[in-house]
Amino acid sequence: MTLTVPPTVTSQEMREVFITTVTEALDADPRVALVLADISADRFTAVAARHPDRVINVGIREQLMIGVAGGLALTGLRPVVHTYTPFLLERPFEQVKLDLGHQDVGAVLVSIGGSYDAPEAGRTHMAPGDVALLDTLPGWTVHVPGHQDEVPDLLRSALASDERVYLRLSSRGNAAARPVGQGMVVVRAGSARSLGVVVAVGPMLDRVLAATEGVDVTVAYLATVRPFDRAGLNRIVAAAGRADVMVVEPYLAGTSAPEVAVALEDRRHRQRSLGVSRETEVRAYGTTADHDRLHGLDVPGIAAAVRSFFAA
Numbered sequence: 001m002t003l004t005v006p007p008t009v010t011s012q013e014m015r016e017v018f019i020t021t022v023t024e025a026l027d028a029d030p031r032v033a034l035v036l037a038d039i040s041a042d043r044f045t046a047v048a049a050r051h052p053d054r055v056i057n058v059g060i061r062e063q064l065m066i067g068v069a070g071g072l073a074l075t076g077l078r079p080v081v082h083t084y085t086p087f088l089l090e091r092p093f094e095q096v097k098l099d100l101g102h103q104d105v106g107a108v109l110v111s112i113g114g115s116y117d118a119p120e121a122g123r124t125h126m127a128p129g130d131v132a133l134l135d136t137l138p139g140w141t142v143h144v145p146g147h148q149d150e151v152p153d154l155l156r157s158a159l160a161s162d163e164r165v166y167l168r169l170s171s172r173g174n175a176a177a178r179p180v181g182q183g184m185v186v187v188r189a190g191s192a193r194s195l196g197v198v199v200a201v202g203p204m205l206d207r208v209l210a211a212t213e214g215v216d217v218t219v220a221y222l223a224t225v226r227p228f229d230r231a232g233l234n235r236i237v238a239a240a241g242r243a244d245v246m247v248v249e250p251y252l253a254g255t256s257a258p259e260v261a262v263a264l265e266d267r268r269h270r271q272r273s274l275g276v277s278r279e280t281e282v283r284a285y286g287t288t289a290d291h292d293r294l295h296g297l298d299v300p301g302i303a304a305a306v307r308s309f310f311a312a
Contacts, residue, residue, distance in 0.1 A: 037061060173203045233260065
């Protein structure tokens, strides 16, 4: 089988779309506030001059950043909090748990860096366990867009609510946007006797499509991973005719395995999780392509896993 390698970059970074969308929201909605910890502060200089009371840069104080967001939310504002993934969730996790969750107030946390989008910065800027960490807390919506054009709708819907929302941006993505806000959607349907279902999360879709060329499986796309679309997966599995499910995630392998198990608890099924390895600690910097290859998340790695799992 000849594998077609998909493009590895999008035409416009998700981060740029986020900056534009939040800037427009700050100008249009007096309820929206932005809290930064130096990262990207230079990109918001103009809007900060227009709204100095609602664009707050706390400096390199990530715990304070989340605490300030919690305080703003208590006053009725809708805070957007933005920085690299480990500084947004891992370092200030106690404040995420207490100042947002325990106080039952909302915010929109927007990360960049993904699992290893900036390998040149080292392990300090990597957080493949981010979604798994949020899974320990109730009430979070988690979006993982696969294309920059999916970002505005996801972000605007988050700003219009009062919920706790995590928007996970990546510098890599798919060649085309897919429907969002509709749960799990079928991108390529298998036959009535297909081998099963492969669920591609966010920026993994093009790689999954390339890796499953010529394989009789249904490929589904998911950009909102929490709450997980259990009903959608059940419906797609029923149409596929075989309850073998592989989930390909751009973060820690197995993060959504419990969700698949609950969704299919009334069906005899098999499942396989692909993602950032839980056993492999990569101590070299390398490139994103190097990390993909080591974790089996490049096209050949996914294709090998597909052949192995569905052949069984």
